[in-house]
Amino acid sequence: MKRTEITGLIAGLAASWFSTSALAGQTPDFLQVSLDQLADIEVTSVSKKSEKASEAPAAIYVITQEDIRRSGATSIPETLRMVPGISVARAGTSQWAITARGFSDQFANKLLVLMDGRSVYSPIFSGVWWDEQDTPLEDIERIEVIRGPGATLWGANAVNGVINIITKNAKDTKGAMISAGGGMTENAFGTVRYGAQLDEDTHMRVYGKYNDHDAQRNAADTADTNTEWNMGRGGFRIDTSVDNTDTLTLQGDVYNGHERQEYHLPIPTAPFTTNTPDNQEIKGGNVLGRWGHTFNKYSEISLQAYFDYTQRDLVVADLTTYTYDVDFQHQWTLNPYNEVVWGFGYRYLQDYVDNSFYIAYNPDDFSRELYSGFVQDKIRLLPDELYLTLGTKIEHNDFSGAELQPSAKLSWLVDDSQTVWASVSRAVRSPSRASNDITNPVLHTGTAFVVREGDPSNDSEKLIAYELGYRIQPEKNMAFDVTAFFNDYSDVITERQGSPTFVTSGPFAPYVAVPFVLTNNADATAFGVEVAANWNPTDWWKLAANYSWLEMDIQSSSAGFRVTEGKNPKQMGHLRSGFDLPYDVQFDQVLYYMDELNPTNTIHIPDYLRLDLRLGWEPVEGLDLSVVGQNLLDPQHPEYSPFLYNPVSQVGRTVYGKVTWRF
Amino acid sequence: MGQRSRSMLLIVAAMLTISMMPPSPYAKKPDLTDVQAKLAIIYNFISRYVRWPDQQPAGATQDINICAVGSDELTKEIELLTKASTEKMRVNVLNNVALGHVRNCHVLYIAKSAAGDMPAFLATVQNYPVLTFSSADGFVDNGGMISFIRETQMQGAFERTFIRYEVNAVSVYNAKLYIDPDALELAKRVIR
Numbered sequence: 042m043k044r045t046e047i048t049g050l051i052a053g054l055a056a057s058w059f060s061t062s063a064l065a066g067q068t069p070d071f072l073q074v075s076l077d078q079l080a081d082i083e084v085t086s087v088s089k090k091s092e093k094a095s096e097a098p099a100a101i102y103v104i105t106q107e108d109i110r111r112s113g114a115t116s117i118p119e120t121l122r123m124v125p126g127i128s129v130a131r132a133g134t135s136q137w138a139i140t141a142r143g144f145s146d147q148f149a150n151k152l153l154v155l156m157d158g159r160s161v162y163s164p165i166f167s168g169v170w171w172d173e174q175d176t177p178l179e180d181i182e183r184i185e186v187i188r189g190p191g192a193t194l195w196g197a198n199a200v201n202g203v204i205n206i207i208t209k210n211a212k213d214t215k216g217a218m219i220s221a222g223g224g225m226t227e228n229a230f231g232t233v234r235y236g237a238q239l240d241e242d243t244h245m246r247v248y249g250k251y252n253d254h255d256a257q258r259n260a261a262d263t264a265d266t267n268t269e270w271n272m273g274r275g276g277f278r279i280d281t282s283v284d285n286t287d288t289l290t291l292q293g294d295v296y297n298g299h300e301r302q303e304y305h306l307p308i309p310t311a312p313f314t315t316n317t318p319d320n321q322e323i324k325g326g327n328v329l330g331r332w333g334h335t336f337n338k339y340s341e342i343s344l345q346a347y348f349d350y351t352q353r354d355l356v357v358a359d360l361t362t363y364t365y366d367v368d369f370q371h372q373w374t375l376n377p378y379n380e381v382v383w384g385f386g387y388r389y390l391q392d393y394v395d396n397s398f399y400i401a402y403n404p405d406d407f408s409r410e411l412y413s414g415f416v417q418d419k420i421r422l423l424p425d426e427l428y429l430t431l432g433t434k435i436e437h438n439d440f441s442g443a444e445l446q447p448s449a450k451l452s453w454l455v456d457d458s459q460t461v462w463a464s465v466s467r468a469v470r471s472p473s474r475a476s477n478d479i480t481n482p483v484l485h486t487g488t489a490f491v492v493r494e495g496d497p498s499n500d501s502e503k504l505i506a507y508e509l510g511y512r513i514q515p516e517k518n519m520a521f522d523v524t525a526f527f528n529d530y531s532d533v534i535t536e537r538q539g540s541p542t543f544v545t546s547g548p549f550a551p552y553v554a555v556p557f558v559l560t561n562n563a564d565a566t567a568f569g570v571e572v573a574a575n576w577n578p579t580d581w582w583k584l585a586a587n588y589s590w591l592e593m594d595i596q597s598s599s600a601g602f603r604v605t606e607g608k609n610p611k612q613m614g615h616l617r618s619g620f621d622l623p624y625d626v627q628f629d630q631v632l633y634y635m636d637e638l639n640p641t642n643t644i645h646i647p648d649y650l651r652l653d654l655r656l657g658w659e660p661v662e663g664l665d666l667s668v669v670g671q672n673l674l675d676p677q678h679p680e681y682s683p684f685l686y687n688p689v690s691q692v693g694r695t696v697y698g699k700v701t702w703r704f
Numbered sequence: 705m706g707q708r709s710r711s712m713l714l715i716v717a718a719m720l721t722i723s724m725m726p727p728s729p730y731a732k733k734p735d736l737t738d739v740q741a742k743l744a745i746i747y748n749f750i751s752r753y754v755r756w757p758d759q760q761p762a763g764a765t766q767d768i769n770i771c772a773v774g775s776d777e778l779t780k781e782i783e784l785l786t787k788a789s790t791e792k793m794r795v796n797v798l799n800n801v802a803l804g805h806v807r808n809c810h811v812l813y814i815a816k817s818a819a820g821d822m823p824a825f826l827a828t829v830q831n832y833p834v835l836t837f838s839s840a841d842g843f844v845d846n847g848g849m850i851s852f853i854r855e856t857q858m859q860g861a862f863e864r865t866f867i868r869y870e871v872n873a874v875s876v877y878n879a880k881l882y883i884d885p886d887a888l889e890l891a892k893r894v895i896r
Contacts, residue, residue, distance in 0.1 A: 068788040071740040072747040076890050079748075083864045084741050084854075094861045103858045183858070212841065238842075285816075512861060520862040575859040585859060 081580070083517065095512050098430060098450035098462035099191070100126065100524040100571060104184040106209075111619055111629045113655040113669035114178070115227055115252075115697070117206065118171045122633060123617065125587035126188045126524075126571040127202070128610055130635070130681035133690040134257045135172040135270040135300055138681050141188045141202035142528060143567045143593045143609045145638075151470055151502075153191070153199035156206045157292065158368070159329050159347045162198055165360050165392050165402070167475035173325060173351065174206075175274050175296060177232045177250050179220060179701070182209040188571065189526060190448065190468035190506050194382070194415065194434075200468045200504050201528075208292075211236055211244035211280040217704050224669075224697020226255040243281040250274045258677045260689040267318055268690070272298030286335050293328035304356065304686040306399060307485035309552050314485070317356060325351035339374040357686070358402075359395035364388065377424075382432075383416040392474065398548045399686075401480045409439040428452045440472040441501040458514045466506050472499040476534050476559045483685065489541060489553035496560050505529045518577040525570045532561035535597050563597035581621040588614040607639030608682070610648075625659040640682040649678045665701040670694075739778050741867035742852050746770070746811065746837060747788055749850070750795070753887040756810055756833050757880055766793045771801035771809035773825060774818025778839070782813065807832050814838040814848070822846075833879050844872040844895055849879070853892055868892040 074082065094101050102124045114120040118137040122129045128145055130138045144151050150167040153160065154174075161174055184206050191203040214236040221231035230253070236246035251273045256265035276294030283289070300321045305314040329347035336342075349364040370384035388411040394402040417432030433447035448466035455461060479495040510524040536557035545551045569591040576584045593606040614634040621627055631653045638646040652674045657667040672678070677691040736744070750768050760766045772779045782797055789795045798809070806812055806825060812834050814822050819840055826847050829836065836849045843851040851870040856863055870893040876883050888894050 068790075069784055071736050072744050072785070072788050074736070074744045076745065076748045076753070076887060079741055079744055080866065080868065080890060082736055082741065082866070084738050084867050085735050085865075093863055094858070095863060097861070101861050103861065103863075105858050514862055517864075520859065522861050573860045575862070583859070 081517075095514070095520075095522075096452060096454055096460050098428075098452040098464055098510070100188040100508065100510060100526070102186045102188075102573060104186065106179075106181060106183065109178050109181060109184075111627065111655060111657070112617075112631065113629070113653055113667070113671065115230065116171070117174050117176065117178070117181075117184075120178070120184065121186070121204070123585075123587070123615060123631070124186045124188075125573045125613075126569070126589045126591075127186060127204075128613060128635070130638075131257070131690075131692050132681035132684050133302070133687055134254060134266065134268040136684050136687070136690075137171045138684075139169070139171070140609075141186075142526065142569060143565075143591055143606075144201065145608045145610075150198065150473070150475075151200040152202050152204065154204045154206070157208055157329060158331065158345050159327060159349060160364075160366070163351065163362065164364075164390050165362060165394065165474050167473045170323075170351070170353070172270060172272070172298070172300065173296065173323060175250065175252065175272050175298075176206070176208065176276075176294070177220075177234065177248055179218065179232065179234070180208045180214065180246075180248065182207045182213070188524070189464070189508050190446070190466040190504060194417065194432075198470055200470045200502070208278065210290075211246045211278045212238070214246045215244065218701065220699065220701040222697055222699030225695040226257070226693060227695070227697045228253040228255045239279075242283065243279065245277065245279040247277045248275060258691040258693045260679070260691065262677055262691060266688060266690050267301065267303040269299070269301040271300075272296060272323070274298075288331075288333040290331045291329070293326065295324075295326040297322075297324040299323070302355075302686075303688055305688060306357070306686060307482055307490060309485055309490070309549050311487075313487055319356040321356075322354040323352070325349070340372070342369070342371045344369050355400075357397050358400035359393075361393040363391040365390075375418075378421045380419040380421075381417065382419075383414075385412075385414040387412055399482055402474055402478045403480065404478065407474065407478070411439075412437045426454050428454075436469075436471070438471045440477060440499070441469075444469045444471060444501060460510075460512045462508075462510045464506075464508045466504075466508075468504045468506065470502040470504075472501055472534070479559075481685075482554070483557075486555075489555045490549075492554045492556050493536065494539075494556045494558045496558055499534060499559065500532055500561050502533050502561065503531045520575050522573045523570065524572075526568070528565075528567040530563075530565040530567070533563040533565050533595065533597075534559050534561055535563040535595070537562050537597075563595055565593065565595040567591060567593045583617075583619045585617040586615070588612070605640060607641075610636035610638060612636040627655075627657040629655040629657075635680070638681065644682045646679050646681065649680070650674055651678075663703040665699075665703075667699045667701075668696070669699070670696045738854070738867060739781050742778055742837075742839070743781065743785060745850075745852070745867070745869055746813070747785060749835065749887065750811060751788070751793065753884040754835055755882040758833070765791065767796060768793055768811065769796050769798060769809045770811040770813070771798045771806060772813040772815065773801055773806075773821065774815030775800075776815040776817060776839070778813065779815055803828055806834060809834050811835045811837065814840065814843075816840045822848075829879075831878050831880075833881050835879075835881060836875075844870045844875075844893075847875055848872060849875045849881075855892065871895070 094103055104120055109120050112120060118129055118139055121127050121139060127141050132138050138145050140152055154162055154169045161169055163170055186204050188202045191199040215238060216236060218234040223229045232250040234246060234248040238244050253271040256268040259266045274294060274296040278292040281289045302319045304317045304319050306317050307313060308315050327349040331345040333343045346367045351362045353360045366388040368386040373381045375381050391408045394405045396405050413436040415434040417430060419428055419430045422429055430450040433445060436444045446468050450464035452462040477495040477497045477499050481493040482490045483493055484491050506526060506528050508526045512522045514520040537560050539556040539558050541553050541555045544554050571589040573587045590612050591609055593609055595606055616632045619629045633651040635649055637648040651672050653671045655667060655669045659665050672692055672694045677693040679689055679691045683689050770785055772782050779799055785795050786797050803824060806829055812829060814825060816839060838848050839852045849872050853868045853870055855866045855868045869891055871888055871891045872895040874895060
């Protein structure tokens with residue numbers, strides 16, 4: 042090459058380099074991202090006021106509205122099947138036994154369930170009447186499930202977990218919605234909702250809903266069980282904000298339903314049970330108000346009050362409960378090293394029971410108060426890396442007096458994609474009317490009535506829980522979450538067989554009664570692991586898988602009937618896959634596995650595999666059509682031992698179709 | 705020129721060439737902040753997806769006036785858009801624009817803090833070729849053209865947040881602005 046040519050070449054290259062970099066170097070990189078790339082780029086928020094779930098020192102799992110919609114579930118209990126560590130067993134047409142980390146029971150009393158901050162745990166029955174929690178699924182924004190003691194923030198009974206159901210703000214449900222469908226066991230269901238903007242800052246919605254469920258199958262699968270469940274429900278919600286500093290919410294529901302159960306009541310003459318169909322009336326209502334005020338970005342308060350009324354008229358008892366509750370909370374960033382949350386609450390409970398021979402409470406009418414206070418400090422040990430959260434709740438209840446529930450949690454944000462956390466907590470399940478005041482003949486052996494009896498001197502059950510967790514999101518499209526826990530329970534209430542007594546007055550007298558007294562006579566340990574993973578191989582295919590394993594040991598000094606480890610499944614798993622197909626078609630598949638249950642020496646519930654499929658199509662904007670098949674691998678299978686007085690019931694294979702129209 | 709000099713020249717030429725190459729499409733996409741994503745959306749619209757009636761003939765420099773009213777995280781960084789000026793398109797940013805000047809803007813961003821003035825501003829620019837943006841709730845339902853939406857997708861305990869946008873195509877057409885249908889395809893919601 043000639044010298045002049047070389048010089049020209051260098052000059053030319055240099056010139057073009059300088060000119061493109063002069064321009065390209067000026068436009069900031071982030072502005073050069075294209076619109077379709079932006080749809081896939083995650084943004085990090087400048088202000089981290091609300092903690093990301095993936096950095097929380099707790100075993101948390103969030104069920105989103107999309108998860109609910111694509112699962113094909115028609116009730117809240119069914120949506121909980123997708124959470125690792127939560128066992129959901131359908132015991133009857135309208136009955137579910139739901140628990141976390143063991144102690145599965147009809148009276149699953151170690152799980153706190155809240156609907157928008159309102160406790161739906163029944164104080165008489167010591168559990169949740171899931172058939173009354175019939176909120177339209179389309180109105181649910183998300184369900185936050187925390188396994189393990191959430192006692193500091195949530196209080197007593199949040200021993201094994203908290204399920205927090207959050208409905209949508211009224212501004213997110215504007216317009217009209219009509220949803221209706223029917224199928225084999227979901228005979229008919231429909232929801233109508235209307236939402237509107239009342240003024241610049243205020244939105245409201247009203248809804249009405251009706252469900253008619255068909256009966257589940259009987260044990261021999263020769264017929265349906267003689268059961269029925271239909272419910273009507275209506276409600277409203279109003280949300281408003283003032284000046285960007287205050288938010289106000291008012292919401293309420295009323296419901297009225299009818300159920301028929303088939304009761305096998307014990308009697309002292311052969312064949313020692315009598316089939317009594319029970320036509321039950323269930324009704325209730327609630328109203329809740331919440332006010333939030335933000336002083337500045339370091340301080341905000343919230344005040345909530347609610348009233349709840351439930352009534353169940355059963356042939357064996359009429360149960361009425363009134364609850365009045367007030368709660369206050371203050372979130373306060375004291376300084377860059379301390380984020381404090383503290384609060385207090387008061388609850389007044391009144392219940393009225395119309396006793397019968399089969400279910401009798403002594404006293405039949407009872408009022409009680411619950412006072413609580415809590416404080417929690419999230420201490421920044423290393424900025425953006427290590428946080429220590431210390432907190433405690435103090436409660437006073439009328440059964441066991443004052444209870445203290447402290448906890449310590451550590452979260453280590455290893456890097457942008459990994460978190461390690463550990464916690465130690467003490468939690469308490471305070472005794473209740475169902476463990477202290479009840480007399481309940483359960484069956485007749487041929488010679489004597491077996492009677493469950495409460496003991497008014499019962500103390501609370503205690504738990505010390507140790508948890509360890511790890512979360513990693515190695516790529517944008519995959520994530521893995523594992524939690525291990527060890528639970529040390531003491532003073533667990535189980536049944537202790539007492540000496541037979543001869544009853545000489547009252548119905549069926551004279552007869553021999555063998556009491557099984559509910560007392561704090563057991564200790565227990567539970568060890569387990571819960572795993573959740575998700576992977577999105579393409580942007581139209583999402584996969585999720587969960588697995589949990591539980592090992593329980595209950596030691597009691599008494600013989601006879603007692604809470605057994607066998608009621609809890611050792612292993613549970615599920616695999617979920619969702620396809621977003623062309624032409625607005627969605628196809629979802631879920632495979633669940635539930636391990637066997639051995640609740641008593643005579644009842645064995647085999648393990649089962651369940652396949653649900655959902656095909657959805659949105660032919661025009663606002664119109665959603667879907668067909669759902671549930672339990673497709675099996676004509677029917679039992680999931681749980683029957684509830685009190687109920688016969689065995691099997692969950693059958695079923696199909697339903699649904700139309701949702703938004704306009 | 706000797707052998708060694710020729711080799712060095714070739715190496716230097718290779719390095720200069722490589723430095724001019726565009727980044728690999730398989731490189732890990734960077735995380736952005738909320739504000740960066742929103743500014744990127746605005747830049748995409750002004751540089752590619754929207755055309756104004758006062759389009760300059762080819763060769764001349766097109767002025768794009770970006771105005772903002774109110775104050776929020778985005779208005780603090782909106783000046784960065786001037787750095788995206790090229791020979792063909794000169795981007796000017798005017799913060800705290802007065803009501804009387806908005807009709808000279810090509811783009812108007814209204815921050816939530818100016819929510820009280822929003823009806824007045826929207827009324828003033830109605831049917832004028834001003835592309836309006838905001839992060840305020842329901843902006844497109846109240847006549848605004850493009851709303852930014854924070855969308856959170858959760859899977860279990862893992863959360864991913866994206867910035868999406870909604871378009872009120874009716875307001876855009878009424879203002880005699882041309883918007884590329886591809887931009888409407890990528891929108892989360894379009895009001896027609």
